[in-house]
Amino acid sequence: MTNLQRTGLERPGRMSYNADVTRNIHHYLTVDRDWGPLEIKQKGSRFIAFLSSAPDREAAEERIGALRDSHHDATHVCFAWRMTNGEETEHRYNDDGEPGGTAGLPIFNEVRRKDYVNVVLAVVRYFGGVKLGTGGLARAYGRAARLVMEASRPVRVILTEPAELTFPFDLTGEVMQVLRRLELKITGQEHTPAGTRLEVLVPRGRMTELQMALLEAGGGRISLTAGPPET
Known part of the structure; x- marks a missing residue:
């Protein structure tokens, strides 16, 4: 086995690409910064692991390309990424010329074991x-992949849906009390002659809870419309 000069291009190797429908996701785990490099050595070979946040597959592939450029003298740059948009989860892994199933899949298994999404995990090998x-x-x-995964600290991302509230001025206190109790974020506000209009973000699965709380607080005088505001 000899080192190959790299040009940022992916070499032939076993690759897996898959997408799964995962409905009713309310939150997910990810990272919000880079972790690594962390390195292990095995019989002279160096295995250097990197974990990065990536909002989508394009960003993940760009990260892999950057690693190939910065480690152009490495023997292999193997990786796995896993993405979600809240409705569908997809993943890809690649052995980058190593024997099939010996690199990309073990790396992906570590991502899946921690249940991270919107991340890319790569292990660079220098043959010894x-x-x-x-x-x-x-x-x-x-082992290299697990080392950096165990060092990382997950960030919990709560998925939200937009909603619009309209209510008369005299119910402002009651509405604000409900929003504080449910810890909802206000993203927009407008005052009209008839009252107030608020745009809020509601965690997935809690729209009914908000509806019931507003009904109790306002006696039916607070309007709740799910979805983005009309433009």
Whole structure:
């Protein structure tokens, strides 16, 4: 096995790309900054792991390309990414020339084990002169990936839906009390001759709870419309 000069292009290797429908997601785990590099050594080979946040697949692929450019003398740059838009989760992993199933899949398994999404996890290998065999490769890639995953701190992202409230001025106190109790974020406000219009973000699955709280607070005088405001 010899080192290859890299140009930012992906080499042939086993690749998996898959998408799954995952409805009714209310929140997910991710990271909000880069973690790594963290390195292990196995029989002279260096395995260097990097974990990054990526909002979408294009950003993940750009991150992989940047790693290939900065480690152009590495033997392999193997990776996995996993993305969600709140309705569908998709993933991809690649062995980058290593024997099939020995690099990308062990890396992806670590992402899935922590249930992270909107992340890209890469392990850069510098060959040390001794072949590790398929089992040794899988263990080394998995161990490097786990090292950086265990070092990371997850961020919980709560998915929200927009809603609009309209109410007369004399119910302002009651509405604000409901919003504070449910910890809802106000994103827009407008005063009209008839009263106040508020735009808020409601965590998924809690629209009915908000509706019932407003009904109790305003006796039917507070209007709630789910969805973005009309423009």
